[in-house]
Amino acid sequence: YPSLTHPSVPLNSSTHHLHFCCDITFLCFLGTSHQGGYSHEAVVYALQVCGIRHIDTAKRYGCESFLSKAIKESGVKREDLWITTKLWHSDYGYENTKQACLESCKQLGVEYLDLYLVHWPDAQVPGKSNREVRAETWRAMEELYERGICRSIGVSNFLINHLEQLKEDCQITPHVNQVEYHPFHRPQELVEYCRSRNIIFEGYCPLAKGEALSHPDIIQLAKKYGKTPAQICIRWSIQNGIVTIPKSTKPERIQENCEVFDFSLAEDDVSIINGMHDGRHVSWDPTPVV
Numbered sequence: 001y002p003s004l005t006h007p008s009v010p011l012n013s014s015t016h017h018l019h020f021c022c023d024i025t026f027l028c029f030l031g032t033s034h035q036g037g038y039s040h041e042a043v044v045y046a047l048q049v050c051g052i053r054h055i056d057t058a059k060r061y062g063c064e065s066f067l068s069k070a071i072k073e074s075g076v077k078r079e080d081l082w083i084t085t086k087l088w089h090s091d092y093g094y095e096n097t098k099q100a101c102l103e104s105c106k107q108l109g110v111e112y113l114d115l116y117l118v119h120w121p122d123a124q125v126p127g128k129s130n131r132e133v134r135a136e137t138w139r140a141m142e143e144l145y146e147r148g149i150c151r152s153i154g155v156s157n158f159l160i161n162h163l164e165q166l167k168e169d170c171q172i173t174p175h176v177n178q179v180e181y182h183p184f185h186r187p188q189e190l191v192e193y194c195r196s197r198n199i200i201f202e203g204y205c206p207l208a209k210g211e212a213l214s215h216p217d218i219i220q221l222a223k224k225y226g227k228t229p230a231q232i233c234i235r236w237s238i239q240n241g242i243v244t245i246p247k248s249t250k251p252e253r254i255q256e257n258c259e260v261f262d263f264s265l266a267e268d269d270v271s272i273i274n275g276m277h278d279g280r281h282v283s284w285d286p287t288p289v290v
């Protein structure tokens with residue numbers, strides 16, 4: 001499982017483990033281009049010019065087939081890419097999960113996934129508990145992993161109780177948990193739990209969907225380091241050992257978000273940002289999901 005940046009492996013600047021924007025459904029859902037959208041130009045630019053090799057998407061975002069086109073156009077070889085996609089809850093269950101994975105591969109134009117994630121802990125299957133459906137689903141994920149269709153498998157938005165149940169019900173420990181992580185939301189207990197079980201913690205919404213960029217402390221740190229607020233947030237995630245996936249639809253911002261390997265935040269400044277945690281979610285909150 002070497003290709004996804006692990007907290008103990010230094011990030012290097014030639015292969016950025018960052019992220020393209022892919023949430024076209026969020027555009028439709030929220031009706032504002034600020035919140036999402038898909039830009040073919042930006043994805044091709046990220047691959048060809050910025051050297052980005054980590055693509056994080058999901059069936060839910062509705063752009064797997066667009067990405068297939070952008071990847072082909074970029075000329076970057078499949079084996080040089082890290083492609084993550086996610087299983088949406090309408091496809092949970094043993095047979096559906098396997099089928100959905102193959103369909104995502106088809107949409108993305110690939111024969112295997114580097115990482116496949118169970119998107120959300122709530123299953124919403126009438127007559128079955130979430131725990132039961134998550135376990136059935138995870139057994140299919142294990143099979144996809146054993147067959148080599150998914151080089152690694154993981155979960156997203158899972159809290160400690162969800163992970164503890166999965167441990168009792170299934171065999172393979174998730175390789176990754178992708179969870180909201182930004183200056184206002186730093187779930188340290190979950191980070192430490194994941195580390196203790198060798199589950200890589202991947203943080204999403206590292207800019208708090210842009211909300212963190214206007215915080216006075218972030219602006220002050222940006223001035224101090226001669227960097228932008230987005231670069232300060234991304235660097236902070238990296239220095240906390242978090243694999244992070246900032247998103248932008250704009251080529252110049254994608255480039256900016258990559259330029260985070262030529263400076264370090266002093267420990268005191270990391271602590272200032274650590275202290276901004278107030279627990280708010282800018283995405284969804286899995287706490288009520290049993």
Ligand SMILES: NC(=O)c1ccc[n+]([C@@H]2O[C@H](COP(=O)([O-])OP(=O)(O)OC[C@H]3O[C@@H](n4cnc5c(N)ncnc54)[C@H](OP(=O)(O)O)[C@@H]3O)[C@@H](O)[C@H]2O)c1
Pocket residue numbers: 019020021022023033034035036056057119156157178179204205206207208209210213228230231245246247248249250253254256257283
């Ligand atoms: N697993 C999950 O349940 C889950 C949930 C939510 C998100 N995610 C993943 O995490 C990714 C990132 O999350 P996110 O997009 O919600 O939030 P984000 O990365 O924290 O913020 C994205 C927002 O910041 C803006 N932005 C990006 N770079 C910027 C820069 N350098 N300067 C100023 N503004 C900048 C973007 O606008 P422009 O596009 O206009 O630049 C966009 O509005 C998503 O694409 C998604 O794949 C996963």
